[in-house]
Amino acid sequence: MTDKRPEAQTEILTLDRMATPVGEMLIVTDGHGAVRALDFADYEARMRKLLARHAPGATITQGRAPEPVRGAITAYFDGDVRALDALPVKTAGTAFQSEVWAALRAIPVGETRSYGQLAAAIGRPSAVRAVGLANGSNPVGVIVPCHRVIGSNGSLTGYAGGLDRKRWLLAHEAAHAV
Template sequence: MTKPREPLSLTLDRIDSPVGEVLLVVDAEGAVRALDFADYEDRMHRLLARHYGAYSLTDGQAPAAVRAAVAAYFAGDPTALDGLVVKTGGTDFQREVWAALRAIPAGETRSYGQLASAIGRPKAVRAVGLANGQNPVGVIVPCHRVIGANGTLTGYAGGVERKRWLLDMERGVSAR
């Protein structure tokens, strides 16, 4: 008889940002498991359950270096998140898409088609879009850097205005 798996124990930190409170979820080793905005907390919980099954979330602080990187990013350092360790569930395909997202330099954008081509699956545009939408680690795994084929800012789970702010900040454009 197989013993049931213990719930994944995670810590939830809350950090203020110019575009709203950020929810930062880390594991015992300090790896980031989720990042979302407080107004999308329900979605964050759905993604955590989908990716990890049972989990427990305790209010606390993320490691100082992780908190500092998140704060530095929102204060205008577009590369501050690059070195953070991220662990995600998801399928092999989803993790491949998320790795390709992290390879997009700050301030640059790619279309879903370009992202599909970057992972060697140029016909998988829809699947790439779906994987993008299942990303539990927004901003660090920068799904906001994906735009429509015609260059428009298309659906971002955190809202198009937030997407615009994130891209403008990364490009060094003054906030509106």
């Protein structure tokens, strides 16, 4: 007897690299143009680890991201700080992570929120630590703006891309948010 089930197709993701004012960025997109990961080149190992969780079994090939994605990233760094808002992203996080990531995208450009405020925004004010963990598991940095989350006392707290980049991104957005 022959097995007639269709073979599972390996998802092909494209990895592109772009220079930005704060270092080279890695952009991973799928065949539909959705951004699957965005990170800085010096954190490539972290990005690949997150991708392994969010796109298990996917094959990553070098290539060029779709022009709308590249154009939005260029526009963002050139001062159009809302250019990333419409970019499609696709992640495979848990329902809770997806809720946190949606709340991150709802933080207006030029503003910040504390982990507590973010937890309250999703209706789970006691889930501050879980919100922090979800924030740190975000594979699509900058587009899903985890850099806009700060400590409850207003201090800059951890950021996977480094605090200098977080400071730069927040200043860049504040200067162009008008």
